[in-house]
Amino acid sequence: MKVLWRNELNGRSGIVVEPEGYDGVPWVRELWMDRRPVALHPDRVAVAAALVFGRDAVGDLEFERPISIGVAESIKIFCRTPSLNVSPVDYEQRPFADGAGRMEIVANAFNLHKGSHFQDDRSLTLSVMRSDQYSGSLISSSGLVVSSNAYLHDAHSEKREGTAYGSLAIGVLFSEDLGLDVCSTSGSSLPIAASEMLVASGLRTL
């Protein structure tokens, strides 16, 4: 499965996958958002892609840029496919993406009055809004609102695994832009394998 980043003329950006060989065809092949993150650390892109599409991959899971060995190994564990070959991998330890503070990821609700960029214990909200109902993005000192089709992936992964991975993937992608290193979602706690993937990319989960 090839994982690609696309920026489209109509203003949306996101992860697009091309299944190959024995890969399953994902229900929706793209994770779109109405704002392109400025910082796209390859580890964070890989983790976001694995959360949403990894379980459909069987043979090669190929990214556009080299990822850390730790992230590659955690992706293989998360995808539960022994034959999965994650590439390309950079075996030299690289710096994690910058950030300190907490991101509360909320699906389909505005919650911008909680927290602030400018408090000591930084805590911001990422509201991931449904792209069939909202268009565009909005930034404030309290957080970011962005429209995305993550809601479809949330519904799909909740049905399959009991966890909403779509919105979490959006959070991973914007974590560096917002300068945060903790991703938290409402609902049940994250499975360990998913949590380890985020940790491998320099994030924490609470």
Next chain:
Amino acid sequence: MTEPIEMSVVIGFKNWGLRRLGLAISSVQEAFGSVRGEVIVSDYGSDEYAETERLAKSLGAIYIYTPTDGVWSRSRALNIGFAQASGEVLACTDADMIFKPGSMERIHDAAVREPTATILVECRDLPPEWSDREISEKGPDWERFDRISKLRGRWGMGGMVAVSRDVFTKVRGLDERMHTYGCEDIDFGERTQRAGNKILWLRDPGVRMFHMWHPPSGPAAEANPLELKTINANREILYNDRSYVRNMTNWLCQSNPKRPLVTVSIATRNRADLLPDAIYSVLAQTVQDFEIIVVDDGSTDNTHAVIEGFADHRIRYFFQENRGIAAARNRAVKEARGRYVAVLDDDDIMLPWRLESQIASIGAGQHGSYGSFVNFDNDTAELTMFHEKQVSVTTAFQKGGAPGHSTWMVETDLLRLVEYDESIISGEDNNLFLRLLRSGARLSHCGEAVVLRRLHSTQITQTDNRIHERYAAANRYFFRFNTPMAEASKIEEIGNRAPWVTVRGGKDFSNLVRPYLPDHLIQRTLVIDEADVASEQLLEDIRASVDGFVDVSRYSAGGVLINRALIVKTATHRTMAELRKLGVKYAVQLEDGAESISGSEPDLMESELARFVEENTATDIGKTSLALLVVHPSAFKLDNLGRGFEMHTNSIRVGDESYFAHVLKTQSMTAAVEKAKALSVNDHVLRLDVFTNNAPSKVSDYLSLSGGAS
């Protein structure tokens, strides 16, 4: 209460050796471990089966025997077995495979852990000294088999496939067009992949499948030219048919529980006069695996009574207080049991190939389909085709570009997530489509005109056009909101350059669709393929359901029925629906003489003959009248053919060949029998049909009474 079965393993079988089968069944039973499993032996046409049945049942397996015409079809054999299966995990294997104890338990666990995976196991070939005889005499030696067997590798589907029941029903089993040998398992595996499954070759030391040695059968099968032709036909399907749903029109082996393939969603309000046309057009679909949900949005006319009049269990009716069409459509989606929802407006007519062509066009990663539609004037029958492009974000960008709503077919699960917006009162379809595009939904054009869209005075888009435009503008603004202004013209240009989809029929589309206009606008004749009237029971069923047909029966000189054709004049939409329900194929002709190009094209000569016969027998063929249809090449003369008969002659040209067709009429059974006997031994006679109208007595009765052989 018995615990439910967790896993079903089906073994397809035909004349493949009882000892081998016995070993296969026993090994699978042991391989279940702690999983509650069942083994189903689907015997597809073995010559002798009493012993097979006894053996299977003695080993605790379920045994199903299906008599056949001799042709082996692994697809059909397995589907018949799966139709009886109770497990949530379904697997199939061959009668020459044995499994190490505990293997099926691990396969089951893998399938449960990965419900969107098609589980395969690599086969290991045992050497010639380990055929079923040796295994039966010495017993299996699993450790030794591990050492001496040769891994076959990941060819095809390996010899065992396991999937969840949900995926099996989603793709509708193995393709029953495939028979004799080859490709059906690979095709099945690839289709599950297109349907979303990943292919998982299980690497587990606790899972072992061994192939009992036997002399190879592959090369011998390919040496037979007829079988080779079939194998090539199977390959043609494998390589070129990219759909994943099969057996749409003839899946006789449907698994339990039943979930209709398609829900046809009709939202209606006070259209009781037009609704029957819509419903009959659905009932006449070539795909009969559907339900129709009619949501009545507060009608004050006799809509409910009209629906009840159909007395068809596939039609489900829901009434609600008037809340608007969007709410009605959402209600239909909420109540839908089909995998797909096909939308139909209550004043439109579905062309009979719609469901079939749309499902066949849905490939990997696609969420649905749409088609072109043809507007028709409800007073004048004037037709106008509306073409569509392959819609995408770019083609939708400029104008909103939603395809005709009455042509949509979308996954039910998707429509439950992305609902119709009930706050808007016009353009709700356009709004939904743009929202689907923004969410990454993929729909494809099926390459057909699929709906006849009625233009009439009470149509909503005629009565509130200004409101419609206002809503359309709002939809476009939402859709384009996030687009940088600098890119807008570029996107519009790309969308404009996208080609229009060419549909079947092309410029002659009117010939294709006109036969399906409402009954008040045209008159049609149906010609029923004689192969579909092969049984007397079916003929009786047709007689009971359909009025006004001419029975053209072909008998041998000895009075033995050879075949039949039926002509149904002035057939209505109801007639077409009744015949489709009986599983009868037909071709449609217009009674103004125009040929039709239809979903099932008649032989041109056949239709000419049918018309010729009809013209010359319609007015005077009574209870005891008989007629003979005689066809011979025009190069030959049949002397004294018509002596003693009233004779009508027609010349027919088919390509470079020309023929004479004669209708000979008589009141005398004896004369008819004598003439038939004489003509049946004449080498120049290509066709000899003896027929009457739908009189209660059969011609063969007359023949036996007159002393003719039966």
